Amino acid sequence: MIVNTNAIPKLAAKGMRLDGREMLEFRGPIEIETGITDTAEGSSKVRIGDTVVIAGVKLSLEKPYPDTPDQGGIMINAELTPMSSSEYETGPPRMKAIEISRVLDRTIREAKAIDFKKLCVVKNELAWFVAIDIVSINDGGNLFDAASMAVLAALNNTTLRKYDPETKAVDYKSKTDEKLPLTKSPLAVTVYKVGGNFLVDPSSEEEHCYQARLTVGSDEKQVISALQKGGEQPITIDDVSKMVDIALEKAAMLRKAYDASK
Amino acid sequence: MAYTKRLDGRGFDELRPMVAKAGIIPNASGSGYFKVGKTEAYAAVYGPRELHPRFLQNPKKGIIRCHYNMMPFSGTGTRIRPGTKRRSQEISMVMELSLDPVVDLSEFPNSVVDVFVEFPQTDAGSRCAAISAACIALADAGIRMKDMVASVAMGQVDGAICADLTYNEEAFDAIVSDIPVAMIHGTKEITLLQMDGEISKEDLIKSLEAARGACDQVYDLQKQALNAKYSGAKANESTESKEEAK
Numbered sequence: 001m002i003v004n005t006n007a008i009p010k011l012a013a014k015g016m017r018l019d020g021r022e023m024l025e026f027r028g029p030i031e032i033e034t035g036i037t038d039t040a041e042g043s044s045k046v047r048i049g050d051t052v053v054i055a056g057v058k059l060s061l062e063k064p065y066p067d068t069p070d071q072g073g074i075m076i077n078a079e080l081t082p083m084s085s086s087e088y089e090t091g092p093p094r095m096k097a098i099e100i101s102r103v104l105d106r107t108i109r110e111a112k113a114i115d116f117k118k119l120c121v122v123k124n125e126l127a128w129f130v131a132i133d134i135v136s137i138n139d140g141g142n143l144f145d146a147a148s149m150a151v152l153a154a155l156n157n158t159t160l161r162k163y164d165p166e167t168k169a170v171d172y173k174s175k176t177d178e179k180l181p182l183t184k185s186p187l188a189v190t191v192y193k194v195g196g197n198f199l200v201d202p203s204s205e206e207e208h209c210y211q212a213r214l215t216v217g218s219d220e221k222q223v224i225s226a227l228q229k230g231g232e233q234p235i236t237i238d239d240v241s242k243m244v245d246i247a248l249e250k251a252a253m254l255r256k257a258y259d260a261s262k
Numbered sequence: 263m264a265y266t267k268r269l270d271g272r273g274f275d276e277l278r279p280m281v282a283k284a285g286i287i288p289n290a291s292g293s294g295y296f297k298v299g300k301t302e303a304y305a306a307v308y309g310p311r312e313l314h315p316r317f318l319q320n321p322k323k324g325i326i327r328c329h330y331n332m333m334p335f336s337g338t339g340t341r342i343r344p345g346t347k348r349r350s351q352e353i354s355m356v357m358e359l360s361l362d363p364v365v366d367l368s369e370f371p372n373s374v375v376d377v378f379v380e381f382p383q384t385d386a387g388s389r390c391a392a393i394s395a396a397c398i399a400l401a402d403a404g405i406r407m408k409d410m411v412a413s414v415a416m417g418q419v420d421g422a423i424c425a426d427l428t429y430n431e432e433a434f435d436a437i438v439s440d441i442p443v444a445m446i447h448g449t450k451e452i453t454l455l456q457m458d459g460e461i462s463k464e465d466l467i468k469s470l471e472a473a474r475g476a477c478d479q480v481y482d483l484q485k486q487a488l489n490a491k492y493s494g495a496k497a498n499e500s501t502e503s504k505e506e507a508k
Contacts (some may be wrong), residue, residue, distance in 0.1 A: 037336065081331070082378050130404065131335075136381075
């Protein structure tokens with residue numbers, strides 16, 4: 001990709017962007033589809049502009065961890081496929097994929113968005129474990145926020161499966177009406193500092209020339225459940241204050257799109 | 263012959279509802295989408311581009327390299343752990359062989375055309391859907407091609423020759439054979455042929471004869487998908503809508 005590393009910060013300093021958007025304007029359309037695959041227990045496909053990601057949930061019954069014998073658990077994994085951009089290669093997840101999955105894991109887990117105790121079937125013996133896989137289809141920038149919406153929508157779309165108490169085997173073909181105990185809707189929004197100004201929903205080009213970024217995971221009551229500062233330049237407390245304000249406002253906007261898709 | 267009616271009520275030569283699209287992944291040089299029943303393939307082509315490691319380079323022509331991958335939640339049953347497996351490596355290899363005969367990369371020595379295929383969901387016939395989607399993607403990428411390749415999973419269930427088997431049919435409690443076939447449209451030459459199960463030679467040849475018609479149906483959709491993108495014509499790119507109308 002050819003990135004105009006001179007023009008983007010210069011324009012941003014004047015509050016302008018290469019594609020003509022406002023600094024705090026998301027690309028359209030923002031679309032959320034759910035139940036897109038029949039083999040997953042819950043799934044979603046999210047589009048923000050050119051960026052498309054799919055998330056799918058698989059459930060399994062496993063022995064709870066010794067320190068939380070009455071709880072199930074979650075695992076989030078991101079696959080940044082070489083199909084979605086020439087920047088990604090086949091093989092084990094690289095830093096960007098690891099960071100996305102870890103920050104989104106905290107966004108959901110620390111918000112206590114899933115009632116893990118309700119996932120327990122038999123204390124000390126059996127609990128539901130939720131594996132969420134994010135797969136990028138086309139990375140046009142801002143995979144972070146798209147993946148966050150996809151995770152939430154896929155979790156909300158998830159229904160439990162029947163299981164045989166004797167064999168402890170899951171019957172993946174027998175759907176139940178019982179939904180995952182999802183109590184909140186936390187979303188992550190990433191705010192970028194470019195040319196001294198702030199912008200959201202970066203294009204792939206903009207993602208290559210920022211000073212700093214801050215990902216903020218927050219729920220509908222504006223409680224923050226995860227933060228991640230990225231980028232090479234430091235930021236001030238004043239920057240954090242402004243970036244969190246922007247992230248909370250944009251999370252509310254994205255949550256409306258999510259609520260409308262339910 | 264005990265299998266007189268198919269499990270999902272289809273005719274023996276009838277494929278599941280299909281959808282084909284071209285140009286769905288803007289980042290790629292070309293892309294294709296092919297869905298048949300609940301088997302859904304996204305294919306993206308990148309290249310021709312420089313090939314690393316260099317010892318793989320062919321100084322006479324560019325090479326085609328396929329990467330078949332199921333998303334972790336795309337199988338019936340438990341999650342599929344990400345990463346390379348013997349199965350996906352073998353399928354990637356037979357995909358390369360099935361597409362190579364129609365692709366002309368003689369003007370791109372030392373280069374590679376990468377084809378990535380991903381599945382959000384599968385219900386049998388995934389390597390065939392992969393090939394059908396990949397061929398749309400190659401054409402969309404503007405790669406010079408002699409013809410199109412279309413692919414269908416033929417099979418024989420308890421004596422009956424069927425097109426486009428489902429997972430339930432493959433698991434049918436009788437003698438079953440699963441024969442993925444890919445054909446070059448114009449010449450009807452076979453570029454993919456695998457089989458597992460049990461079948462007589464007579465039934466094998468009958469299945470391959472039946473594959474001609476089945477592959478033609480896939481080819482029609484591939485063509486419509488490409489036409490829809492490049493001529494701007496509102497082609498009927500789906501058999502799903504026809505199904506709904508019934």
